[in-house]
Amino acid sequence: MLVCNCKQISSDDVTRMVSGMPPEVEIDRLAEFFKVFGDPTRLRIIYYLSCTELCVHDLSALVGMQQSAVSHQLKILRLNRLVKSRKEGTMVFYSLDDRHVDDLYATALAHIREQ
Amino acid sequence: MLVCNCKQISSDDVTRMVSGMPPEVEIDRLAEFFKVFGDPTRLRIIYYLSCTELCVHDLSALVGMQQSAVSHQLKILRLNRLVKSRKEGTMVFYSLDDRHVDDLYATALAHIREQ
DNA sequence: ATAATACATGAACACATATTCATATAGGAG
DNA sequence: CTCCTATATGAATATGTGTTCATGTATTAT
Incomplete structure (x- = not known):
């Protein structure tokens, strides 16, 4: 790995940086994880579930979207282990x-609220 | 805002949830902010900049991508105030x-590393 | 002046993604 | 059994996004 010498970074430093880099698989999973939070609908769902356990119907009413759209997003949240579901009769209750x-x-909110 | 009564959530609770919901503008900015972290290339750039200040050329060598791609991503990071730049001659140094x-x-890494 | 280097940027393209629509499954009521 | 409700899911579509290519701008050197 070649690096220009504009700041005279030693090859030791380069080695340290490169070897300290999390493995590609982990970086990809990290990106995938952040991507889940990168959607307003999912953030709204997360907010409401942070208040209380809710069924799909209630969630779709609260976020003002079709049941299908909410189900699709809940699946993404479930696959990323951000929500869990509990079946009760025909209904499925979701919670964080x-x-x-x-x-x-909280950390992200602190960031965007700073000016 | 109507909600089914499967869990007998009082309309007071609904009002509390809905009014406690961050305004739409804030949710959108929050999603935008998380989206910035939702890309492997940007995460790699962030990692290297967490080690030391670097010029664009060095960064593109380290992440193994073209200078143009890195510049595009740096612009996104800059607009979201995650990195700042400092000009020195023809070179531009970036830092967190x-x-x-x-x-x-750290928090996200902790999440994905759990099982 | 010209040449070379460092970086930025617009256009184009390929790919990913969120929503809607239609439909499937599954459980409860009659 | 049939009907209805709650949820899940596949297909289609529109929109967003990351990379590359080509080019522009700015600074330094000759």
Whole structure:
């Protein structure tokens, strides 16, 4: 790996940086994970589920979208282990399934609220 | 806003949830912000900049992408105030410009590393 | 002046993604 | 059984996004 010498970065430093880099698989999973939060509809769903457990119908009423759209998004959230579901009769109740969600939410909110 | 009564959620609770919901503009900015982290190339750039200040040429060598691609991504990072730039002659040095970046990175990494 | 280097940017293209529509499945009521 | 409700899912479509290519701008050197 060649690097220009504009700042005279030693090849040791380069080696350290490159080897400290998380493996590609992890970077990809990380990107995938952030992408899940990168959609307003999913963020609204996450917000409402942070208030209380909700069924799909209630969620779609609250976010003002069709049931199908909400189901599709819930599947993405489920696959990324951000929500879990519980079946009760014909209904499925969803709730948050990750203690990191609130942290991420709060940190990101702090960022965008700074000027 | 109508909600089914499968869990007998009081209309007071609904009002509280709905009014506690961040305004649409904020949700959109939040999604936009997370979207910035939702790309492997940008995550790699962020990682290298978390090690040290770097010029565009070095960055493109490190991430193994064309200078143009890196410039495009740096613009996105700059517009979202995650990196700042400093000009020195013909070169432009980039560095991280947000104290929340490390937090987000660490929290998300903790999530994906759990099982 | 010209040449060379560093970076930025617009256009184009390929690919991903969110929503809608239609339909399928599954459970409960009659 | 049939009907209805709740949810899931595949296909289609419109929109968004990342990369490349070509080119533009700016600074330095000769």
